[in-house]
Amino acid sequence: ERLGALLRAMPKAELHIHVEGSLEPELIFALAERNGVALPYPSVEALRAAYAFSNLQSFLDIYYAGASVLRTEQDFFDMAWAYLQRAAADGVVRAEIFFDPQTHTARGVPMGVVIEGLHRACVQAQSQLGVSAALILCFLRHLSEEDALQTLEAALPWRDRFIGVGLDSSELGHPPEKFARVFARAAELGLHRVAHAGEEGPPAYIWGALDALHVERIDHGVQAAQDAALLARLARDRVPLTVCPLSNVRLRVFPDLAQHNLRALLDAGLCVTIHSDDPAYFGGYLLDNYRLTFDALGLDAGHARLLAANSIDASFAAPTDKARWR
Numbered sequence: 501e502r503l504g505a506l507l508r509a510m511p512k513a514e515l516h517i518h519v520e521g522s523l524e525p526e527l528i529f530a531l532a533e534r535n536g537v538a539l540p541y542p543s544v545e546a547l548r549a550a551y552a553f554s555n556l557q558s559f560l561d562i563y564y565a566g567a568s569v570l571r572t573e574q575d576f577f578d579m580a581w582a583y584l585q586r587a588a589a590d591g592v593v594r595a596e597i598f599f600d601p602q603t604h605t606a607r608g609v610p611m612g613v614v615i616e617g618l619h620r621a622c623v624q625a626q627s628q629l630g631v632s633a634a635l636i637l638c639f640l641r642h643l644s645e646e647d648a649l650q651t652l653e654a655a656l657p658w659r660d661r662f663i664g665v666g667l668d669s670s671e672l673g674h675p676p677e678k679f680a681r682v683f684a685r686a687a688e689l690g691l692h693r694v695a696h697a698g699e700e701g702p703p704a705y706i707w708g709a710l711d712a713l714h715v716e717r718i719d720h721g722v723q724a725a726q727d728a729a730l731l732a733r734l735a736r737d738r739v740p741l742t743v744c745p746l747s748n749v750r751l752r753v754f755p756d757l758a759q760h761n762l763r764a765l766l767d768a769g770l771c772v773t774i775h776s777d778d779p780a781y782f783g784g785y786l787l788d789n790y791r792l793t794f795d796a797l798g799l800d801a802g803h804a805r806l807l808a809a810n811s812i813d814a815s816f817a818a819p820t821d822k823a824r825w826r
């Protein structure tokens with residue numbers, strides 16, 4: 501109906517998408533065959549049936565297993581290109597795509613293979629889809645800061661191929677302060693900075709991302725609702741929260757979409773945006789996240805325009821592009 505059509509048509513920015521989380525089971529099997537990699541699942545259906553998660557870690561275990569089929573530059577291109585075509589169909593005009601280089605370099609895949617394959621898909625997205633696409637290099641927080649520092653240095657020959665750094669993987673037990681030096685180094689290099697915080701972790705991790713890492717956006721951040729002073733800080737500084745509703749339900753952060761706090765965060769005056777996180781694993785791409793959340797929370801056309809405009813504002817796109825999309 502009309503709201504559904506509006507949600508698709510509005511120019512939107514996708515700011516919280518892990519490219520490895522866009523790897524559909526069909527492509528996992530195709531790449532496994534192409535590369536001669538053995539998978540511990542007999543079929544696409546058996547793999548998909550394993551996508552029943554009880555928390556973040558239970559998802560991450562299967563997500564890293566899926567990523568193990570990626571070996572060549574063409575594999576990284578194919579994965580990112582499949583995602584970008586789906587994003588374009590959902591009305592995405594700008595995509596800032598997370599990638600996890602340590603997941604690949606630890607298996608012996610060279611940094612250049614990862615970055616060049618993803619970059620080629622971003623370039624083709626602009627020319628063939630009219631989608632502006634950029635890369636954000638994420639550090640795995642379950643690994644050491646020393647490993648993150650070495651990863652950033654190893655990526656510097658491709659410094660112009662990514663716009664920022666992020667922080668993802670297992671949150672609990674790995675507070676932002678652990679990565680203060682590598683984020684300071686990223687700032688020196690002129691890179692944008694974002695971090696996952698307050699997905700499963702406490703409000704203190706969101707404070708830490710702001711004050712120790714000096715991030716420009718918080719990924720997830722839904723646990724901020726527990727801390728009134730933090731809500732006031734996020735509203736005052738207009739720090740965007742990149743919220744991923746279907747992810748939050750699949751990883752049991754909320755029991756169902758109807759109990760998601762997205763509307764409460766908007767009502768508290770925060771710059772909230774909607775994204776897909778790991779769409780191949782969580783049951784939907786960007787437009788599915790919008791439509792299902794709007795249905796469950798009774799949001800209207802005014803919310804639609806606000807959330808889409810927030811996503812453009814919160815992006816790291818050039819001001820001239822932002823003006824065109826608003």
Ligand code: HPA
Nearest residue numbers: 518668669670696777778
């Ligand atoms: N949280 C943390 N790390 C991740 C996620 C997530 O939702 N998705 C992929 N890596």
Ligand code: ZN
Nearest residue numbers: 516518719777
């Ligand atoms: Zn995420």
